[in-house]
Amino acid sequence: MKVGFVGLGLMGKRMARRLLRAGYSLVVHNRSRGPVEELAREGAEPAWSPREVAERVDVLITMVPDSPDVEKVLFGEGGVAESGKRGLIVVDMSTISPIKAREFAERLRERGIEMLDAPVSGGTIGAEQGTLTIMVGGRREVFEKVKPILSVLGKKITYMGGNGAGQSTKICNQVAIAGALLGVCESLLLANASGLDPMKVIDVLSGGAASSWQLINLGPKIVERDFEPGFKASHFRKDLRIAREIGEELDLPLLGAGMVYELLKSLEAEGLGEKGTQALALVLEKLASRRIG
Ligand SMILES: NC(=O)c1ccc[n+]([C@@H]2O[C@H](COP(=O)([O-])OP(=O)(O)OC[C@H]3O[C@@H](n4cnc5c(N)ncnc54)[C@H](OP(=O)(O)O)[C@@H]3O)[C@@H](O)[C@H]2O)c1
Secondary structure, three states, X not given: OOEEEEOOOOOHHHHHHHHHHOOOOEEEEOOOOHHHHXXXXXXOEEOOOHHHHHHHXXXXXXXXOOHHHHHHHHHOOOXXXXXXXXXOEEEEOOOOOHHHHHHHXXXXXXXXXXXXEOOEEOHHHHHHHOOEEEEEEOOHHHHHHHHHHHHHHEEEEEEEEOOOHHHXXXXXXXXXXXXXXXXXXXXXXXXXXXXXXXXXXHHHHHOOOOOOHXXXXXXXXXXXXXXXXXXXXXXXXXXXXXXXXXXXXXXXOOHHHHHHHHHHHHHHXXXXXXXXHHHHHHHHHHHHOOOOO
């Protein structure tokens, strides 16, 4: 199968590179040209629009920020739908609204194009090492067709149900992360206020019931004042905005997710939305008038 990749940011570039190295013939496109040229030097075929990618591949993966970005790639000017390529399979691996995921799949199906939502968890490390967790929504037979491609990108790949089920699962994931990350930041502030060495606290906690991906991967970065993004704070706020919308629709109180959403709003107001999610610690430091590390 020939594969296309649209959206070569922090995640997409690493995922596309894995597919290339696994031997897939790959056509790539991105809004800015830098990453397209970089991957072209490594053997990918460059394209100038999502439409052009669609015309040249069997499976087209999208990895862009939010629902409006996916909509633009699919239905905008020069978008996938303009290709009129019946039989194409679109796999959207971005994190977007499950409602939009269902809507986009229906609109594409009317044009003879199948779509799966297949968002991921595992960060840039997972993207690089091919160890992402992938949660898939759509028709099962379409999922079976693209599973070999997904296997290059992820380790735990699970079919969750019809269109939107992958995105709904991803939002559950983000709600769980919100609580874990807030806990890590508060715990490190407490360590500091108690006169403890925060790195030593991380080491001890990682061996017990408080261990988590957030603690192990982001805890040391917070202590070392490394706020560069693996996962941008603005994208995390977008995910929690989606969680809140779903919470409204289902009449479900999501207290922790709501609180972290508001804290991220404050972080963005400081102009720090492009920092990594670990920069949440900066807002909490301000509230406590203390520094971690
Ligand atoms: N980073 C993580 O750890 C992580 C983990 C799991 C899931 N996710 C999700 O994965 C998605 C991508 O995340 P990311 O961290 O890779 O984001 P990112 O670094 O912001 O990359 C997004 C990429 O999409 C490109 N893009 C945007 N609109 C486009 C369009 N209309 N046509 C073509 N390309 C377009 C951007 O191009 P430009 O170069 O022009 O900006 C950029 O290269 C998001 O939904 C995010 O929530 C991220």
